[in-house]
């Protein structure tokens with residue numbers, strides 16, 4: 189079970205709880221969304237003044253977005269608007285918070301975890317590390333970075349692009365008087381936290397500052413309005429494709445079928461091949477450029493517990509070696525971020 193649909197959720201008036209686990213003592217948290225199978229979650233964390241933590245790592249990919257205050261990481265200063273992505277197993281320097289700070293903290297693969305260590309795990313994919321002040325160090329791009337595109341007036345700063353899944357982490361803003369009249373859905377889950385501002389969607393009403401959603405794939409959202417401007421932090425767990433339409437009554441199953449019908453019309457050869465018996469085997473088609481990709485831990489993890497992917501018939505091929513391995517270490521499967 190991936191994370192459930194949570195929308196809208198406004199966290200500002202809900203209480204923080206004491207974060208009483210190793211590496212977080214001296215902080216408080218609220219759960220914004222949670223995958224109850226893997227423990228993957230998005231938290232709002234309040235680091236109290238005087239918070240300190242030794243260098244260390246987590247066995248989950250961690251993303252952090254600083255909402256206010258200042259977190260010292262070694263000699264770096266992570267202030268309001270700072271974003272970091274810390275790959276699983278990568279050690280970061282000691283943290284200290286002099287006067288308090290609040291941040292979104294996202295564990296993508298497992299429940300919150302910290303282990304004291306001056307060195308990274310030897311398998312850590314450190315090239316995935318990103319750290320920047322999103323308010324100062326990245327330009328706004330038009331929303332038509334993704335096509336079919338949102339209406340003009342919705343801008344984006346891409347902060348992280350995961351090459352394997354095409355998952356995105358980004359800031360987006362809607363300009364004052366932004367409007368878009370169609371209905372949208374995606375093949376990916378979509379997550380957002382409103383840093384400032386209120387916007388409106390036909391299905392879910394107004395989402396104000398402190399508003400949050402985790403929206404699984406294929407759920408209708410839109411039309412959209414934003415009166416005075418909004419800035420938000422968002423993520424998807426795989427490729428962001430905008431499927432637009434004007435039918436407010438379609439359900440997620442119908443939306444998925446419509447997406448599949450689009451593949452049927454636009455890529456007929458690929459569609460026919462992939463659904464023909466003997467070809468839709470669970471470990472993927474051969475790829476002459478990447479002949480051993482099935483053995484890649486990240487790919488196995490993506491497909492290890494993908495619902496409906498294993499069709500239960502054996503074509504004489506070896507099954508993935510660690511079916512279900514993703515349940516423990518993984519979590520990069522769609523909808524499992």
Ligand SMILES: [Fe+2]
Pocket residue numbers: 372373374378409
């Ligand atoms: Fe969307």
